[in-house]
Amino acid sequence: MPESTTQDISYEVVHYHTEMPFNILNVHKRDLYRNGNLSTASDVLDHWHNELEIVYSYSNDGIYYTDGVPHHMEADQFIIVNSRSIHKVISNRTTPYDDMPETLTTVLQISDSFLRSFIPNFEDLYFLPVFKTSEERPAQIMKDLARYADGKALNKYENMRLIGLVHELLYYICRDDLTLKDMEMPKKDRKNADILRKIISYTEDNYRLDINEMSAAQHFGYSASYFSRFFRSNMGITYKEFLTRMRINSAKDALTGSSKSVLEIAMDCGFSDARGLINMFNKYEGITPLKYRKKYTTT
Template identity: 80%
Template sequence: MSDLITRDISYEVVHYHTELPFKILNVHKKDLYPNKDLSMVNDVLDHWHNELEIVYSYSGDGKYYTDGIGHTMEEDQFIIVNSQSIHKVISARKTPYDKLPATLTTVLQISESFLRSFIPNFDELYFLPVYKATEPRPSQIMKDLAQYADGKVLNKYENMRLIGLVHELLYYICRDDLTLKDNEIPEKSRKNFDILRKIISYTEENFASDITEMSVAESFGYSACYFSRFFRSNMGITYKEFLTKMRVNAAKDDLTDTNKSVLEIAMDCGFSDARGLINMFKKFEGTTPLQYRKKYSPLA
C-alpha cells in the first residue's frame, strides 16, 4: 500500500516485478482504515506517473478523481487513469468497515513504453476514465491478475501467463474505451495540467525551504493574484493549503521513521517552529505529532 500513499501531489516511481513491464497491487481495507473503523482513513493523495493505471473496484464506497473530475466508485467498475493524469482516491466513509470487502481495488500500472510499442499514435489518444465492460471477461482478467499482486513470487512460466492476461485486457479496453485526446481534453486544459505538474514538482523539491505562494508565483512568472486563482480553480484548494499538507505529510514520515524531535522535524519540513507544525498537524490529522508517533511508529 505504501506505493500508493504519497505526499500531496507527487511523481510516483513505479517499480515492476522482474522484467515485466507492469505492476499489480491490491488495495486492502485494513491499510486504508488503520483503526478498523471509519474514524481515520488513509486516502490515496494526489499523485501522477507516466504509467497507464487500470483500477478495478470491488466496492462502491468512494470517489476516484482524475485531473480534478470525480468519478463515483461502483462495484465491478473500471477506472482508467491516463499517463501523467493527476489522480487521487477519497473514501465516502458511508459503508461500515465490516461491510467493506477485504480487498477494495486491484490496480494494474502499465509501462508507457510498453503501450507505445503497439499503439503507434499513443500521444494522440485518451482512455475514457470510467470503463464499464460490456462482457464479463475483463472483470475476470482483473480478478486473475489480483492473485499475482502484493509482491507474490512468480513460478516458472507464470510471466507468460501474466503478459497474456494484460494483453487481453488491453484489447478490450482499447477496443471499447479509446478516443482522440483532442475530443476529450481542450488544448487549454492540457496546457493547464502541464503547468500544474511543473508547479507540483517544484513544490515537492522545495517545500522544506522558505517558499510561499508569492515566491512560487514569481518563480513561474505570474502575479500572486493570478497564481492564486489559477491554482485554486484547477486543484480545488489554495496553494497555501496544498503546501501545508505536503509539509504535514513529510512530517508524518519523519515521525514514524526517525527519532528526531518535533522541533527538528518542523524545521526539516519547512515550518518556522514546532508550534507551527503542531497546530497544522492538529488541523489536518486531528492529533498531535507525538500522539501520532506513539500510535504508528515502530520505533516508539
C-alpha cells in the first residue's frame, strides 16, 4: 500500500437517512463534474468507515482504490470495500462527459453491527474487493435498490422489501466472495481494527451522555495520551471530532424527524447547551440547525 500520512486519511461517520441499517446512494456525473467540464472532476480522498460498502458501477471509467490497490471500474462490476478498509476514488478524466451515463455508481453502505448479527464468525472473514459473478440477479438487485437512494421516503411495508433485497444481495456476495481475514490482513492490523471497533461501539452507545476523550480512555484502561495517539493515528481525526460528528448526525435526524427545540435536541445528543450544538453544526455543516430543519424537513 502506498505511504500516506494520517492527515490524508479521514474517518467517515456514516449518516443513515432512514430507519434501515444501511444507506443507499447514487453518484451522478453532475455531482462530480461542474458544468460538464472534465477538468473540474472531483475525487473522493482516502477515508474509511465501519460500514461494509458495496459499489455497483454503470460505466467503464474511474479507479477505485481499496487499501492502496487500484481497481479500474467497469460497467456492471461490483467493488466491495470491507469494514475499516481505506479507500478512495479517482474520477474519469478522459471519456467525454456526454458519453457517460447519468448515474455512475450506486453505493450500498451496510451497518457493521447488522452484518455481525447474522454472519457467523464475521470478525474472521474478509470480502474480496472485486466481486465477479455470471448471474444477473445481483446487478438487478442493485438497480432496484438505486430507486430508493438518498433517503427516499418509504411507502408502507417497503422497509420489509428493502431488507429482503439487501439480504438477497448479501447471500450472493457471502456465498462467492468471502475468505478468511488472516489470509488478507496482518495480525497487527486486525488487532488495531478490533480495538477501534470496540471504541466506536462504546461511543455509539454513550455519545448522548457526558463522555469525552478522558472518560473513554479510562473506560478502556488507557492513559489519556496513549488513547489520543492511538485513536488519531488509526482514525486520522481526534476522538473529540469523531464524537462531535456522531452527535451532529444524531441531531440531524432529530431536526428533521421531530418538533423538538434546538435546546432539547442539543441535550438529547450530548451537547451541554444549545449554543454548543449551533456552533458545531455551523462548523461541520455550514448552516444553522433551524435552517437545516427548514431545508430538509418534508411536509
